[in-house]
Amino acid sequence: MSPVDFVPEAVLFDMDGLMLDSERAIIDCWREAAIDLQVEVDDDLWFRMIGMHEKDYVPLMLRTMHEDQVRALREACYVRYHQRIEDGIPLHAYVRDVLADLQARAVPRAVVTSTQRLRADRKLATSGIASFFEIVVTGSDVTEPKPAPEGYLKAAAALGVDPARCVVFEDSAFGVRAALAAGMTPIQVPDLIEPDDATRALGHRIVADLAEAYALIR
Structure with missing residues (x-):
C-alpha cells in the first residue's frame, strides 16, 4: 500500500464505525x-x-x-x-494514539458525521475525544448527507484548507464516495462491512486498522 504522496494539511475523521465502535x-x-x-x-x-x-x-x-x-x-x-x-461508546483501536499524535504535530482535525448535532456532540464527549477536534460537521449542518461531499467541503472550508490537501479516514463506502467527490484522499478502515467490488473499484487505499491508515500519512 503506497503512502499518501503529499503532506496533509488537515485530517478529517468519520465518527461512527471509524472512531467509535458504535x-x-x-x-x-x-x-x-x-x-x-x-x-x-x-x-x-x-x-x-x-x-x-x-x-x-x-x-x-x-x-x-x-x-x-x-x-x-x-x-x-x-x-x-x-x-x-x-x-460512553468504546473507541476502536489506536484512535486516541492517532489523535494525540496529530494534535502534538499541530495538524488540524475535524469530524464529519451523518449523525445529528446533539447526539454527535454527546458521543464525542462521553467517549472522551471531543477536545481533539477544532471542527465537527454533523448531519444537522448539511442539506445532503454522505455520499454527497457537502460535509467534507464544509469542514475543509471551516479549517481554511484546500480539499485537495485533506486526508479522510472513513469506514464506509458512503463516506469514501463523499470524500472522493469532495476532491480529498480517503483511506478506508472497514468495520462490520467489507468493501464490495464496486467500492474497491474506486481505487482508494483500504487498510485493516487506524494504525495502518496513519502510517500511510506519516
Whole structure:
C-alpha cells in the first residue's frame, strides 16, 4: 500500500464505525427493540442500514414493515442507544494514539458525521475525544448527507484548507464516495462491512486498522 504522496494539511475523521465502535452497539439496540416488540426483521436489514442517514434508512425499513412498526422500533432502539451513549461508546483501536499524535504535530482535525448535532456532540464527549477536534460537521449542518461531499467541503472550508490537501479516514463506502467527490484522499478502515467490488473499484487505499491508515500519512 503506497503512502499518501503529499503532506496533509488537515485530517478529517468519520465518527461512527471509524472512531467509535458504535455500529455494533446500534445493531444490538435494533435487534433488542425488534425482539421486545415482536417484529420479525431479517438481520441483514440492520447491516444494510450502517452508514445511512435517517432519511435513507427509514424508506428502507418501510419496504418490509408498516409505518407504525418503524416508528415503534425507532423509539425503542433510541432509548437503548441513548443509554449506550451516556455510558460512553468504546473507541476502536489506536484512535486516541492517532489523535494525540496529530494534535502534538499541530495538524488540524475535524469530524464529519451523518449523525445529528446533539447526539454527535454527546458521543464525542462521553467517549472522551471531543477536545481533539477544532471542527465537527454533523448531519444537522448539511442539506445532503454522505455520499454527497457537502460535509467534507464544509469542514475543509471551516479549517481554511484546500480539499485537495485533506486526508479522510472513513469506514464506509458512503463516506469514501463523499470524500472522493469532495476532491480529498480517503483511506478506508472497514468495520462490520467489507468493501464490495464496486467500492474497491474506486481505487482508494483500504487498510485493516487506524494504525495502518496513519502510517500511510506519516
